[in-house]
Amino acid sequence: MAHSVKEIAAALEAEAFGAVDIEVTGAAEPADAGATDLALAMKPAYAEALGQGQARAAMLWAGADWQALGLEAAILVPRPRYAMAGLTQMLDPGEGWEAGVVHPSAVIDPGAELGEGVTVGPLAVIARGARIGAGSVIGPQCFVGVGAEIGEGCTLREGARVAARVRLGRGVILQPGAVIGGDGFSYVTPEVSAIEKVRETLKDTGDAEAQAYARIHSLGSVWLQDGVEVGANTTIDRGTIRDTVIGARTKIDNLVQIGHNCITGTDCLICGMAGLAGSVTLGDNVVMGGRSAVADNTRIGSNVVLSGGTKVISNVPDGRVMMGYPATKMDTQIELYKYQRRLGRLFADVAALKKTVLKGGKSD
Incomplete structure (x- = not known):
């Protein structure tokens, strides 16, 4: 055009x-x-x-x-x-799907509700009780689970998966292969496990006996609020009891892992290969650089920036710019990098001083 x-x-x-x-x-x-x-x-x-x-x-x-x-x-x-x-x-020419057309190969349960102008691509599956808002596009080979709610004007690209009871607000975009609502990675042992002891004592596991892991089922779901975008092959796990929540207008890149019970604020930017362990909370306007990660049960304040590769293992207050592992303020981390580059020269100077001292103060 x-x-x-x-x-x-x-x-x-x-x-x-x-x-x-x-x-x-x-x-x-x-x-x-x-x-x-x-x-x-x-x-x-x-x-x-x-x-x-x-x-x-x-x-x-x-x-x-x-x-x-x-x-x-x-x-x-x-x-x-x-x-x-x-x-x-x-x-943008779009993906070429004609608005409001349901492909004959799509499988749609009679109990599902499709709003006006919904497009459904080839081999898509929409389960019982699912509700699709007006003008949404369910692309080829997508899956929408039992009781899932898709808001108006959403786009699910090829092969996106929306599990049972997941909620998507208005204008949500899922790129190809995104999986929303997989079970959380939650397991427990009958007795206190070796890893629990390590976290408490910070010591080796010793001769701890192996135990079988019991599965903690995920009773919560996932809520993606209005305007959220999720990249290709990104996974967002459902909550254990309450929902995992992604705040409005948050943008998530490809290959990101968001664990169970996480809550993000609004307008966050989470770049490729970043990871949030279970029960992480992000404030508003948080930026996570590529391959950054946050340990479980950690809170990141609003307006925080995590540079690429940053690994956070403790809470971060509002407005901080963090870098490195373990994460520290960026200016502090850059100073540490400078010191590391000077270590070779420092060791050489110390060796020269030792040599001089051993010779009774006589230099070569």
């Missing part, structure tokens, strides 16, 4: 200049842009590649001299990356 430069600028509440009636059919990086593409040259360094492509129009940073760049038209935006959110929404 083609859009004029003027139309795009109006939708983004941005300024358009030049031949604003030029129509574009897609977006591209400057060097790859064709004549009908809108080049995304949102920093001066990116604009240097405009000459390698054929773009007639580009999205540029505020104050850019678009004419000097050889363009016929331009859209200038004060926050280019934010403008990309609106632009990509306009240009």
Whole structure:
């Protein structure tokens, strides 16, 4: 679908200049842009590649001299990356499913309720008592369990799984392979286990006898509030007694593990391969970098940032930026890294001093 430069600028509440009636059919990086593409040259360094492509129009940073760049038209935006959110929404062709169509191979229990305009893809399964809100899309090979509730305007991509009694608010997006509502990893031994003793004493297990683990069943479920997005192959476990809760507008990347009983605040950002052990609580606006992890029964305050690879084993107050393992304030951790890099030189200096002392103060 083609859009004029003027139309795009109006939708983004941005300024358009030049031949604003030029129509574009897609977006591209400057060097790859064709004549009908809108080049995304949102920093001066990116604009240097405009000459390698054929773009007639580009999205540029505020104050850019678009004419000097050889363009016929331009859209200038004060926050280019934010403008990309609106632009990509306009240009997104979607997954190609016709709205309101239920594929004949889908299996839908007679006791399920589908709202107006619900789309159901091939080989999807919707179980008894499930309720699907108006305008939602249940993609190919998806599963919606008994009594699950899917809000209006949700999108379940290919192979997403929503277990029994799970609740999804409005506008929730599940990427391919996401699993919402698997049982929590909860087991207990008849007698005090070796690992329980280790946690109490911080000593070796010794000759502790092995015991069989009894399963603690998960009676709770999962509630994803409005606007939550969950990445591909991410798993969110149901609660033991109460629900696991993901706060409104929280965005979760691919390959993330969220354990039973966890609660996140609103507008959190949890990056790829991060992990929350059971009963972790996150405040609002928490950012967890890739491969970061939080130990069980730990509370992370609001506006906390965990840099990539950070491992948290104790509570973190509001507003802290944490790094490393065990996690400490980022500025402290960076100082520690500096000291580590200097250790070789320090050891060499100490060895030289010992040599001098042993020689009675005479240096070589």
